[in-house]
Amino acid sequence: MGFGVRQFELALMHRMRDLDAARVEDALEDMGATRAELRAAHTQWTAMAHSVRAPKGRAMFRTVLGPPAYEGVHQVGSLMCDVARWSLPSWPDLQFEVLLGPGGEVWNQWFVRPGGAKPLSFADLVAWSCVVADIGDAFPGASHIEGSAPHHWTVGFTHEGTPYHARFVYGLFQRLDRAV
Structure with missing residues (x-):
């Protein structure tokens, strides 16, 4: 089975089930996906992350998600690190951000709002x-x-x-x- 954007979204949702299983079930229905697909995507992503042969860092995300929508540099304290962001269909107003250390290792990965925070009540x-x-x-x-x-x-x-x-x-x- 290939691993692309759909499988990546499912792998993210697998962890989201920990806190909001009902929302994930709704998303699976919207995607026409099954729980078995969700589990398989999580298993495959985990295997890729721990494989000695799979690409690491930005290369792994690029292989799965294609070219990032945004690439830049971000200062964290006194360190400069690379940032790459991808747009995902299930969350169109957000981007999935990967923060990379000086050696290319992934320091953080999470959703961000391009352009900064939105006002909330x-x-x-x-x-x-x-x-x-x-x-x-x-x-x-x-x-x-x-x-x-x-x-x-x-x-x-x-x-x-x-x-x-x-x-x-x-x-x-x-x-x-x-x-x-």
Whole structure:
């Protein structure tokens, strides 16, 4: 089985099922995909990521997704790193960003909004509608918290005196939980 954009999206959704299984089921139906395809895509992506023969870093993403929609340089502290972004059909307003270290290793991979964060209200927090930067900008004092699994991320913030945790997978909003 070849591995392209569709399979990559399914591999991303496999991890998203951890936090929002219902949303992933809806997406599978929209794509005409099955749970078996989802599992197969995840298995194949994982095998490619750990294979000694598969391309690494940007080359792996380029092989699967084609040329990036954007390539540039980004400063992180005192280091300069490469950035590559791809547009994906299931998330047309976003891009999947890969941040690469000086040796070409993948430092981070997640969804971003080209052009910067969009203004949000609390009511706008709907699954798959926003990214980490959107919530960070919309709620002053938001704090970033490491997620509970690979590619998970959490942003803590307070709204009308109640603390919340916005949960993300690959930087894409999945659900909102009251913080305890």
